[in-house]
Amino acid sequence: MSWHLLCHIDEIPLDGSVGIKLAEQSKDYGFVVKKYDGIFAWRNACPHLGYQGTSMAWKRNQYLNGDKQYIMCAAHGARFEIRTGEGVTSPCQGMYLKPIALKTDDHGNVHWLNDQE
Template sequence: MKYLCDSAALIEGKSIGFDVDALKVLAVRRAGQVYVYANRCPHRGVPLEWQADEFLDASASLIQCATHGALFLIENGECVAGPCEGKSLRAIECAEDTRGIWINPAARD
């Protein structure tokens, strides 16, 4: 597992982008749970954010692709609206402990 960030850096309802071992990821905290996905839209393979660390829609309840407007559920990465509806973001294995948030970038599908 690779260290991603301090737990306090990822606040509720916010997102952060990271580059870990040449893998671009985004992390979101929702209802206290951390979710990490590859920062890549399944439609065209483009990064999702519209500016640094801005991956969420206006309500902060969905991940939104800035290029196509596709909307993804935070809890499982499933696209619920847009050109890639029915596809999903690629989840990255993650864990949180007293030292911070960790990911396993090698666990790729």
């Protein structure tokens, strides 16, 4: 279990998302979403029945729906609350994304915890 540098906080667009990538993997490990009240990080693993663990981005760093109010899985369209990770629409209503711990240091650099190591 170890902390990894993602980027500077200013490199994450407000109402935008950035993928968390491990060097040796083709899919993002997770992603962060910046809102006016904080930054939220989730594993890039949809809980969709039969598709558990599938990547959710539709394009590099793109994890949100049209009005940027929800995380959207680009496999089958489920919406998730940005702050709680709760699925709020079909096909993942009532299911949850797995959180990733974040910390921001004194220089504004955002670090994420890989608890799978």
